[in-house]
Amino acid sequence: AKARDVVIIGGGAAGIATASSLLKRRPGLGIVIVEPRNHHYYQPGWTLVGGGVFKREETERSMASVIPKGVEWVRTACAGFAPERSEVILEDGTRLHYKTLVVAPGLKLDWDAIDGLQETLGRNGVTSNYKFDLAPYTWELASTMRGGRALFTQPPMPIKCAGAPQKAMYLSCDEWKRRGVLSDMEVYFHNAGGVLFGVADYVPALMKYVDQYGINLKFNENLIAVDGASRKATFRVADGDETREEVRDFDMLHVCPPQTGHDFMKKSPLTNEAGWVKVDDQTLQHKDYGNVFGLGDGCSTPNAKTAAAVRKQAPVVAHNVLEVLDGRAPNAVYDGYGSCPLTVERGKVVLAEFLYGGKVAPSFPAWMIDGKKPTRAAWLLKEKLLPAIYFDGMLKGHEWLAGPKVLPHRPTAHDAQAACVDPS
Ligand code: FAD
Secondary structure, eight states, X not given: OOOEEEEEXXXXXXXXXXXXXXXXXXXXXXXXXXOOOSEEEOGGGHHHHHTTSSOGGGGEEEHXXXXXXXXXXXXXXXEEEEGGGTEEEETTSOEEEEEEEEEOOOOEEOGGGSBTHHHHTTSTTEEOTTSTTTHHHHHHHHHHOOSEEXXXXXXXXXXXXXXXXXXXXXXXXXXXXXXXXGGGEEEXXXXXXXXXXXXXXXXXXXXXXXXXXXXXXXXXXXXXXXXXXTTEEEEEEEETTEEEEEEEEOSEEEOOOOEEOOHHHHTSTTBOTTSOBOBOTTTOBBSSXXXXXXXXXXXXXXXXXXXXXXXXXXXXXXXXXXXXXXXXXXXXXXXXXXXXXXXXXXXXXXXXXXXXXXXXXXXXXXXXXXXXSOXXXXXXXXXXXXXXXXXXXXXXXXXXXXXXXXXXXXXXTTHHHHHTOOOO
């Protein structure tokens, strides 16, 4: 069969943004998106659904409406890869032949890794903003509880939007404070890691809210089991070299599930042991296959897994895919940008923005938004502007200030492979 110019796996933030960026650069390019779902989700909005600010419907669009015109949509799941033949294998066994491949299937939320969790999700006070249909339950609990114990959990890294578990907690606490019941709530943050937030510069601002809300911080405590009916959560607690189990009763439990690469990715030749697509941190080109790229939550780069990162990665991949199609080496580079708007109260956000290595990288001058402080301006950005920037900017291929940094060409080991892309 004829090779498609570009096959993209996944119609999420990364897949759609990359397709649009490619078409902006080269209208008429032959692009196929492989995506089984009928709906596309603006997941950053789920925090605000759980905080009673957005309706969940505002975070959902039909897949057909976000796939750019001129792109062929293959409405099925990808099941595997044969990169040495430049082919992807679809669920029904058929194969698609490509000149270049962009792998962007996101990640797997591993609800089953926690004993008893699936059975009780959405009932018995057990909720999660990590699921479209559950985020409204977070708000139902937060807006009706008048006292009791609320636990918020965070699994081992990496997870998408590392701040999301505590965002859910702060917005719930804010609601309890507004209704005058916070003093009757006992709130715990159980974090499998050892720090409140990975970039130290933002921790002081967050700690003020932890103190103000009276939150009990529990580090190195990993949720391993839930008994919904008797409302008990079991944690594995790391204490130096020792580990022990601890059971805590709850009235509300907000769970952030453990996250890994998808099973079909783990079995493929494209991923490392954890199931992440093995790409160069800068060019996002696959480390073994020159005509394959990866971006978004599913790839191996050590940035914060966020839509904000995707906004910067998609133009890099689009530029580099075209370089490879034209027989050159990729020369656009990604600097590791990621962002996390921490909703510390309704109306205020601590806007964390940083590059690889946790280097703080604000997009705004401090007089507009000082990211290290809670500001109303950053809340307005999160509530009013970012959804539009996502749907009308990033998903449509408008790059504004996010255009890629392009280096002069230098020869790389992939040059030979890049130049050998199947011309059929
Ligand atoms: P996704 O958008 O998840 O898309 C992956 C796509 O691949 C899906 O459509 C899926 O159906 C498809 N797919 C899966 N398997 C296959 C297969 N076998 N074949 C074909 N297609 C497949 N980011 C921010 O920037 N700011 C925030 O404030 C923020 N808050 C968040 C809060 C929450 C609660 C959550 C859950 C996420 C948040 N994020 C935030 C993270 C952001 O949503 C993700 O980083 C972003 O969606 C990643 O894009 P992606 O395309 O890699 O993955």
